[in-house]
Amino acid sequence: EAVMDTSMTDLDPGEVLLELDMVGTDNRRLVVAMSGTVSQVAADLDTMMAALEDASRRMAERELLDPSFGGCLT
Secondary structure, three states: OOEEEEEEEEOOOOEEEEEEEEEOOOOOEEEEEEEEEHHHHHHHHHHHHHHHHHHHHHHHHHHHHOHHHOOOOO
């Protein structure tokens, strides 16, 4: 289970800094920072979400085939 924190800081008028900080139970850390106009950051976040959904789908498919997850890799 990961610990996650999100913060948003206002920069210049109409610009923000969005920071996502995630730490896994094994202490692996992922920090993502996006800055720009609100619409740019929102678009970047949408793009990242789509990439994560695709990666999650691919991992689920791989788990079905991977013997270490109970699947059958043939």
